[in-house]
Amino acid sequence: MKGIDGLELSPRKNEYLKYLLEKGGMAHTTDISAHFDLDPSTVTKAINEMSSTGLIEHMPYRGVCLTPRGREYATFLVRRHRVLGLMLSHYGLTPREACSEASKLESYVSKDVVDKICKSLGHPSMGICGRITHDKCCCCPDDE
Known part of the structure; x- marks a missing residue:
């Protein structure tokens, strides 16, 4: 993207x-x-x-x-929500609380930060709200 x-x-x-x-x-x-x-x-x-x-x-x-670009962007938006929700759940929030708080925060967190959080979590494939995708959205060059 x-x-x-x-x-x-x-x-x-x-x-x-x-x-x-x-x-x-x-x-x-x-x-x-x-x-x-x-x-x-x-x-x-x-x-x-x-x-x-x-x-x-x-x-x-x-x-x-x-559009194809819109689909890619929307996929990132879902990924961002799920990564943030998973991260918040590691701090004692229930899945419902983590999902709710992620919804409040997500529009203020850049793609770069989401990629770094994702990397720090070990590129999880599942979040509390569903599957986390990494295709075309995760730009973590340090992993190569």
Whole structure:
């Protein structure tokens, strides 16, 4: 993910991307607004803003889909959440607490820091919230 540090988007927009990934890469704006309990016009405005990033493609009346770059970015967002959740669970937080706290922190933690945390945890394959992927997302040149 050249040129991306994980801090480009707001926490809400990050959540939209993770939701799209969860839905197979595509969803209708109405589905997004219902999932997040937001007015459709609020979601449409955010989607229009995000279209310029190259992470999504908005097809009016058809929905929103992740671009290949968007899928890669959303995969990183999920990975970041799971790495942070796992790290927090090592400090005595229950899985539920760790997941909740990771959600609060994740949009403020860069890709570089996530990669370093991941390395310090031994590149785990499973977090408290699910599988942790490392393909194309983990840039840890010291491991080569």
